[in-house]
Amino acid sequence: MREFAAADFDDLLLLDSDPRVLKYINGGKPMARAEVEAALQRVTGYYALYPGLGVWRASRRDNGAFVGWYCLKYCPPTTDVEVGYRLLFDAWGKGFATEGARALVDYGFTDLGVTRIIGVTHPGNKASQHVLQKSGLRDAGWGRYYNRRLRLFIAEAPQRSRAAELRERSALR
Incomplete structure (x- = not known):
């Protein structure tokens, strides 16, 4: 994973032009070039606004190909x-979604100190719901996000034991 850059435009255009990919996002309507350009600008601007958070380019480990x-x-x-x-x-069903989601849930809890992470999906997107559950999020029913009624999944940060906190404090002295 790495931050997006302007040079990634063609990859994003390919992704957001596929009706199969967008089926549960916008009903399968390919995004126009101008929409993808605007999205890429938002994504690259997000890094400075919210350090540690963002949208990252996903690539295969073996050959670096965009997924x-x-x-x-x-x-x-x-x-x-x-x-x-x-x-x-072409990357569906190969474990990429689960690998990335698990890594980011762990990163959010461990490195950023986030206490709760959510995932939302279209009600019909059973594959994505399965990915979220495999990534440690539980089905929490329904929520209203992105001006739509969506399935809501939630993960809470693991609670540290009092003994672990005391050990950490004594190690710092």
């Missing part, structure tokens, strides 16, 4: 931190 993106970002208009992903159709 899509992963995100850990605020879910507007709330202060909920959302984990998400969008992958090329």
Whole structure:
């Protein structure tokens, strides 16, 4: 994973032009070039606004080929931190979504100190719901996000034991 740059435009255009990829996002309507340009500008501007959060380019480890993106970002208009992903159709079913989501949930809890992470999906997107559950999020029913009624999944940060806190404090002395 790495931050997006202007040079990634063609990869994003390919991703957001596939009706299969967008089926549960906007009903399968390919995004126009101008929409993708605006989205890329928002994504690259997000890094400075919200350090540690963002949308990251996802690539294969073996050959570096673009497979899509992963995100850990605020879910507007709330202060909920959302984990998400969008992958090329050819990357579906190969474990990329689960690998990225798990890594970002761990990063959010461990490195950023986030206490709660959500994921939202279209009610019909059973594959994405399965990914969220495999990534440690539990089905919490329904929520209203992105001006739509969506399935809501939630993970709470693991609670540290009092003994672990005391050990850490004594090690710092």
